[in-house]
Amino acid sequence: MGDLEDFIQAPEHRPKLALSHADGIPTIDLSPIFNSLPGSDFPHDLVHQIASACTEWGFFLVVNHGVPPEKRHRIEAAAREFFGQSLEEKRKVRRSEGLVTGYFDSELTKNVRDWKEVFDLVVEDPTIVPASPESDDEELTQWTNQWPEYPPEFRESCKEYVEELEKLGHKLMELLALSLGLSAKRFQHYFKQQTSFLRINHYPPCPSPELTLGVGRHKDPGVLTVLAQDDVGGLEVKRKRDGEWIRVKPVPDSFVVNIGEITQVWSNEKYESVEHRVMVNSEKDRYSIPFFFNPSHSTIVEPLKELVDSQNPPKYKSYSYGKFLTNRQRSNFKKLNTDNIQISDFKITN
Numbered sequence: 001m002g003d004l005e006d007f008i009q010a011p012e013h014r015p016k017l018a019l020s021h022a023d024g025i026p027t028i029d030l031s032p033i034f035n036s037l038p039g040s041d042f043p044h045d046l047v048h049q050i051a052s053a054c055t056e057w058g059f060f061l062v063v064n065h066g067v068p069p070e071k072r073h074r075i076e077a078a079a080r081e082f083f084g085q086s087l088e089e090k091r092k093v094r095r096s097e098g099l100v101t102g103y104f105d106s107e108l109t110k111n112v113r114d115w116k117e118v119f120d121l122v123v124e125d126p127t128i129v130p131a132s133p134e135s136d137d138e139e140l141t142q143w144t145n146q147w148p149e150y151p152p153e154f155r156e157s158c159k160e161y162v163e164e165l166e167k168l169g170h171k172l173m174e175l176l177a178l179s180l181g182l183s184a185k186r187f188q189h190y191f192k193q194q195t196s197f198l199r200i201n202h203y204p205p206c207p208s209p210e211l212t213l214g215v216g217r218h219k220d221p222g223v224l225t226v227l228a229q230d231d232v233g234g235l236e237v238k239r240k241r242d243g244e245w246i247r248v249k250p251v252p253d254s255f256v257v258n259i260g261e262i263t264q265v266w267s268n269e270k271y272e273s274v275e276h277r278v279m280v281n282s283e284k285d286r287y288s289i290p291f292f293f294n295p296s297h298s299t300i301v302e303p304l305k306e307l308v309d310s311q312n313p314p315k316y317k318s319y320s321y322g323k324f325l326t327n328r329q330r331s332n333f334k335k336l337n338t339d340n341i342q343i344s345d346f347k348i349t350n
């Protein structure tokens with residue numbers, strides 16, 4: 001993977017190898033949404049579970065989520081085949097500054113290299129985004145997918161998986177809306193011309209797991225992330241209550257859902273996006289597949305009018321999601337001297 005030196009975390013960010021599983025992240029059974037009569041509301045109890053998981057953790061697992069397990073197994077198998085090839089083969093579909101989809105093995109999180117390789121694809125092909133982060137530049141550009149030749153079923157397995165995850169994403173947004181006291185379809189329109197993307201992460205075994213991270217501590221910038229992790233484990237969440245790093249135990253056929261920064265702003269911090277990171281290990285390869293559910297580039301992100309009033313004034317200035325996204329994108333390629341753009345940059349401080 002290159003020089004170990006590039007991957008070494010500052011001492012205060014290194015993982016503890018002694019694990020803290022503690023009382024875990026809540027697990028939410030989504031079967032009621034498939035059993036309720038068409039046109040009727042989701043059960044109150046389910047909406048309540050979503051509200052308390054989002055408030056207390058910013059993370060939860062879902063089971064009985066409606067995604068057929070065979071579609072998940074197919075993309076997982078295709079991912080193993082793809083990453084099992086030589087670096088030379090994989091680099092035929094490498095990502096570059098002009099072409100942001102495809103294979104990449106040198107991502108930085110908070111300016112330190114992650115011990116991972118990834119394959120990214122956009123859900124809308126093409127995806128419309130601003131050409132540059134500059135606020136006075138109105139030019140738009142397109143992100144398109146590139147596909148490897150091998151394995152031959154790679155493209156189709158990604159496509160059918162993404163379709164399922166999109167359906168689940170919309171269901172989760174309906175639940176989230178209800179849990180905030182909004183109408184079920186309140187968020188739907190933001191996802192026309194969505195900028196959602198799917199990432200496949202491969203974390204190879206690492207000789208020094210105590211010094212490095214598969215993904216450094218970060219918050220997801222979008223609306224919602226729905227992650228499939230395999231049975232190896234490594235994802236850790238910073239518990240809101242006390243700041244302890246808690247391991248998210250793998251549960252077969254479940255998804256890990258977490259709140260992104262846009263939801264934090266929309267909800268005026270009723271729901272917070274929580275930091276997480278990934279530990280690697282010296283023995284096993286680990287794979288994970290996050291689906292990042294993101295709105296249109298033209299979305300102006302700000303606390304929702306219904307959720308603010310004179311008692312609870314907006315905690316954020318509005319910002320353009322498209323500009324935010326292209327700004328982040330640029331910093332992923334370069335080691336910068338400063339931290340990349342954060343939503344805290346838009347926080348209103350009195």
Ligand SMILES: O=C(O)CCC(=O)C(=O)O
Nearest residue numbers: 201215229235278288290
């Ligand atoms: O691999 C994981 O478990 C999480 C990955 C992650 O947080 C990310 O890609 O944003």
Ligand SMILES: [Fe+2]
Nearest residue numbers: 218219220276
């Ligand atoms: Fe993440």
